[in-house]
Amino acid sequence: MSKDDGDSASDYSDIESCHSDEEEDLEDYRKGGYHPVSVGDRYDNGRYIVLRKLGWGHFSTVWLTLDTMTDTHVALKIVKSANRYTDSALEEIKLLECVKKTNPEAKGYRHVAQLLDHFWHQGPYGKHACMTFEVLGESLLSLMKRYNYKGIPQNIVKRISKQVLEGLDYLHRECGIVHTDLKPENVLVWIPNIEDYLKKDTAEILSDIKQKEAISLASSPTQLQPQNQPWLSESESAGLSKSKRKRLKKKKKMKSLQEAREEALENGDTGDLEDKMGNLKISTSWKRPKEIKVIPSSILDITSIEVDKEGLQVFDDIVVKIADLGNACWMDGEYTHVIQTRQYRSPEVIVGCKWTNEADMWSAACMIFELLTGEFLFDPRAGSKYNKDDDHLAQMLELMRTVPKVLISGGEFSREFFDRTGKLRQIKRLRYRRLRDVLHDTFLVPPEDADAASTFLLPMLEMDMAKRAPASQMLESPWLQESA
Incomplete structure (x- = not known):
C-alpha cells in the first residue's frame, strides 16, 4: 500500500461504525460477500438462535443471539466469505484466544472485549467464519452523539481514559498485541445486568420463533435438527433407516471436523486448519433466498436499561471495553504498512x-x-x-x-x-x-x-x-x- 492509498485502516476490520444510520449494501450479498441472516435462524448445529441485528461493518454483520447451551445472549459476528476475510478472521481468532487466556487476573483484562466461541458456517455465498462475543452496548462515538459533539464531561472522560489505558497495557505488556485501530467506534460500553434485561427484552421474539419452529417441525419433521442431541452409538443406530444413518454419518463428520478446528486453533496451526475444514458443510439444506432484505440495526441503549432520573448521569459509572481486533498484530513483527x-x-x-x-x-x-x-x-x-x-x-x-x-x-x-x-x-x-x-x-x-x-x-x-x-x-x- 502506498503512503496515500486511502484513509481506512485495512481491508478486513469493520473500521466503519457498526452504529451507522445506514445499513449494508444489498449488492454485497453475493459470492464472497455477506451471509443472508433472518431472525430465527440457527447456527452451529442449532446452538445459536438469531434474535435481532446489532450492527454491521463493511466486512461482517453482527447479531444478537441466544446461546441455547448456556442460556445466555451473545453477539454473533459473521464475516464475509471471500478468502482474504476468512484468512484474516483466523488470525483475529488467534489474537483473541491470546487475549482470553494470557492473564484473566490483570486489571486490563476486563477492558478488552472477550471472544467466547468460533465456528464455520456454510451458506449460499460461501463459507463464513463466525465468532461469538459477550454482548456490549453502544460505542463511544454514540456516546459523543448523546452530548451533541460538544464534549463529554471531564469526569466521565477520565474514567474512560483510565480503562482504555488499562486495556492497552494488557494488550501491549501481557499479550504482546498492537491494536492498530483505536478510535471511539472501537471502544464499547459494558452494560451491567445485561442478561436480566435481555431475557425480558427478547422473550416475545424467542416465543414467536419457537412457535414457528414447532409448526414447521410438525409439517416437516426432518426440516429442523433437534438441539443438543447426543451422538448415537453404532448399536443405537443399527435400527435406523438408510437415509437416517446417512444423516448420522454427516453429523459425526461435522463433529470430528469441529474438534479438528479447535485443536488446530489451540496449536496455532491455521494452515492445516483450512485443509481439514475445506469440505465442511454445516448448512447442507441451504437454498438460495429468492429475496434478501436488509434488517435494520438496533444497538443496546444503556439509558433504557439503566433508568436514571438524572438522564445522562447514568454514564458517571461507565465501564468500557476495547473491541475489534480485526486489524491487530503481534508486537514482535516488523511492520511498515499503513494502519490506523x-x-x-x-x-x-x-x-x-x-x-x-x-x-x-x-x-x-x-x-x-x-x-x-x-x-x-x-x-x-x-x-x-x-x-x-x-x-x-x-x-x-x-x-x-x-x-x-x-x-x-x-x-x-x-x-x-x-x-x-x-x-x-x-x-x-x-x-x-x-x-x-x-x-x-x-x-x-x-x-x-x-x-x-x-x-x-x-x-x-x-x-x-x-x-x-x-x-x-x-x-x-x-x-x-x-x-x-
Whole structure:
C-alpha cells in the first residue's frame, strides 16, 4: 500500500461504525460477500438462535443471539466469505484466544472485549467464519452523539481514559498485541445486568420463533435438527433407516471436523486448519433466498436499561471495553504498512517508518482529545498543491513544533515530505499553537483544566515514537487519579 492509498485502516476490520444510520449494501450479498441472516435462524448445529441485528461493518454483520447451551445472549459476528476475510478472521481468532487466556487476573483484562466461541458456517455465498462475543452496548462515538459533539464531561472522560489505558497495557505488556485501530467506534460500553434485561427484552421474539419452529417441525419433521442431541452409538443406530444413518454419518463428520478446528486453533496451526475444514458443510439444506432484505440495526441503549432520573448521569459509572481486533498484530513483527484510521494515525506510520505499540498510544491521545472536545485533534485536508499526508504532518508540527531525525530520514516516504533540514517540502507556512491554547481558546476549557489535560496528553503525542509514553506510565498520571 502506498503512503496515500486511502484513509481506512485495512481491508478486513469493520473500521466503519457498526452504529451507522445506514445499513449494508444489498449488492454485497453475493459470492464472497455477506451471509443472508433472518431472525430465527440457527447456527452451529442449532446452538445459536438469531434474535435481532446489532450492527454491521463493511466486512461482517453482527447479531444478537441466544446461546441455547448456556442460556445466555451473545453477539454473533459473521464475516464475509471471500478468502482474504476468512484468512484474516483466523488470525483475529488467534489474537483473541491470546487475549482470553494470557492473564484473566490483570486489571486490563476486563477492558478488552472477550471472544467466547468460533465456528464455520456454510451458506449460499460461501463459507463464513463466525465468532461469538459477550454482548456490549453502544460505542463511544454514540456516546459523543448523546452530548451533541460538544464534549463529554471531564469526569466521565477520565474514567474512560483510565480503562482504555488499562486495556492497552494488557494488550501491549501481557499479550504482546498492537491494536492498530483505536478510535471511539472501537471502544464499547459494558452494560451491567445485561442478561436480566435481555431475557425480558427478547422473550416475545424467542416465543414467536419457537412457535414457528414447532409448526414447521410438525409439517416437516426432518426440516429442523433437534438441539443438543447426543451422538448415537453404532448399536443405537443399527435400527435406523438408510437415509437416517446417512444423516448420522454427516453429523459425526461435522463433529470430528469441529474438534479438528479447535485443536488446530489451540496449536496455532491455521494452515492445516483450512485443509481439514475445506469440505465442511454445516448448512447442507441451504437454498438460495429468492429475496434478501436488509434488517435494520438496533444497538443496546444503556439509558433504557439503566433508568436514571438524572438522564445522562447514568454514564458517571461507565465501564468500557476495547473491541475489534480485526486489524491487530503481534508486537514482535516488523511492520511498515499503513494502519490506523486517518484522524488517529501516528507520524511514523505516515512517513513509512517501522512501527509498533507506540502507534496505539498516539491514537489514544487523539481519541481522548476528541472525547473532551467533540472534535478531531487532527483532521487533514488535501489542497491544490499538497495531499492529506502533507497536511496531516503540518498539523502535527504546528502543535508539537519539532520533528525528530527518524521522521526526516528514517521512513520509506520521509524524503517525499521533508528536506534535509527537516522542513516540509509542500507546506511552508505553519501556524504554531500550544495544545493548552487549543483547549482553552477554541473549546473554552477553563485554564486550569486546559493545562492539566494538555500535560496529560502531550507524552502520548511525542513525535519520536521511542520517547512516547507507554500505557503503564500514563496510568500513573495525576490527571487520572480523580477517576474511579
